[in-house]
Amino acid sequence: MTATCPPDRHPERWAAWTTGAVVLVLGGLTLISRTDVRASTLATAVDAGATLVACALVPLLIRRPVAGALAMAMLAAFSPAATPAATIGVLRVATVRPLGTAIAVGAAGVVAHAVQGLVRPIPGLPYGWLLVIDVVTHAALVAWGALVRLRTAARDEERRRAEEEQAARIAAARRQERATIAREMHDVLGHRLSLVAASAGALEYRPDAPAEQIARAAGVVRAGAHQALEELREVIGVLRADELVGADGEAPxxxxxxxxxxxxxxxxxxxxxxxxxxxxxxxxxxxxxxxxxxxxxxxxxxxxxxxxxxxxxxxxxxxxxxxxxxxxxxxxxxxxxxxxxxxxxxxxxxxxxxxxxxxxxxxxxxxxxxxxxxxxxxxx
Structure with a gap:
């Protein structure tokens, strides 16, 4: 039994569930690690809330990648727990949007994490090194996503060309089939009907011909028309050969x-x-x-x-x-x-x-x- 949802929504639903699970797991791990570093009730509450909001934004990220990625970047500016979601958002945009758009979203992610480094600094990591890691990470995400996008586009183009070639082969086969049918119709029926026309013409223009000759011409007309129908049936066999084979399985x-x-x-x-x-x-x-x-x-x-x-x-x-x-x-x-x-x-x-x-x-x-x-x- 088929599902009631449109088929094209199933990939989005699967992607949303998968991405949401990844965001939840990584956000939770980040939350645990940050709690071990500094046990602040307010910070823990903010990180927990950011993780839940990031999970809620996953459907938006799947359907509207740019808006979802920017929203997750804003969360990452205030909570390290939203960093996994923000990086996934940048990667998502890079795989489905042009390079220019991906670079802009990646730059927004760099700014957001630069702000995070000021608001929630990491003990033992100088701010300068944090910025270097921030830029390199987002650059790698954009490059990786762009490469995936190019490979996907290449596969789609190859598939499109294969479909066009297949369609061209089918069209050529149909043209050949039509030409074959036209040739058979002309060769078979043209000859048979010309015989009928010649005999009918003799009947029309020689009404005073001997009875034997008239009877012979009429017989040719009758036999020719009957044979024309039989040969037409054989020609149609080019299209419907499976229905026109004899009881012994042989074609006419x-x-x-x-x-x-x-x-x-x-x-x-x-x-x-x-x-x-x-x-x-x-x-x-x-x-x-x-x-x-x-x-x-x-x-x-x-x-x-x-x-x-x-x-x-x-x-x-x-x-x-x-x-x-x-x-x-x-x-x-x-x-x-x-x-x-x-x-x-x-x-x-x-x-x-x-x-x-x-x-x-x-x-x-x-x-x-x-x-x-x-x-x-x-x-x-």
Whole structure:
């Protein structure tokens, strides 16, 4: 069960009790030693009262160090029993306040004990030596407290920098996560929805098409919308992977190079003319194959968007120990505005290729073709 007091008061309460106990013990010892030196009833009463008042001032010293330290210094001017409390007050100020303030409070303590030396002299100790001890002691208290303050500030700064670095790492990870999600959304849904749009366009502009062709286009629309929802679910898995694993604990399967023929066939079903040339020797690694799949997918999507109805050529070739070459080429219709290659899809593809150590290139050739090609290292 949590306490009813605010959490930030517990350190102050602990410090007050600890400091009060120290002041009481040291004040009592000073009172006993001074009583042995001179048995004066009035002096003993003043010292006892000063010890109790110093204990009562401890909460003020904790919450308002300067005021508490000055009040204890005033007590020390008239009673040696308040000297421990006054020195603790100077040390407290030096650890929590700037050096200038600590020096001023230390100087007040020096003056107070100088007055004490006149009012309550110590037998056998010359007044000059008392002043020397007084100044050296307070100087040491101020220096010690300032050193503690500097070390505390250094630790706080180090902790602050560590927290800022941690926050920066978290922010970078979140940016990377958002970029990954955006790239997946573009690659997956962009291709699927472009198929749906192409088939729906055929239904809209060719209402007189044969019933078989209309039924096939409608089937592509239906299947494409359903597949888009499934692939959207897979993309959301980047954020909520723990909720999207199957009963066997495995995440949904990702496309590989073996799925490229089916991808091409989908585009053909939507009415596109796509020629696939595949000469892959060996089984393509999963990550490498997924990258190749996304490149072909984006190439076909761009062809449908910018060169609808134009034949597309897809080439996938390579072998282990060499490179996996992926190329998508389509002729640009007359009057097509040149693309600068800064689209989200091409940027995402370049990042994908770079992530597996490869490179992606795209160009518009002199004879009016748009060529998207990639070379991806294939470890032996």
């Amino acid at each position: 399967p990702q496309p590989t190079a073996a799925d490229i023929p089916a991808l091409v066939e989908e585009s053909r079903d939507a009415g596109a003319s796509v020629a696939l040339s595949s000469s892959v020797v060996g089984e393509v690694p999963e990550t490498l194959g997924r990258t190749a799949y996304r490149i072909v997918q984006e190439g076909l999507t761009n062809a449908r968007k910018h060169a609808s109805g134009v034949p597309v050529s897809v080439v996938v070739a390579g072998a282990a120990g060499e490179v996996l070459r992926v190329e998508v080429v389509n002729r640009l219709p007359a009057g097509t505005v040149a693309r600068d290659g800064r689209g989200t899809g091409l940027v995402g593809l370049a990042e994908r290729a770079a992530s597996v150590g490869g490179r992606l290139e795209h160009e518009e050739t002199a004879d009016g073709e748009f060529r998207l090609s990639a070379e991806l290292p294939w470890p032996a």
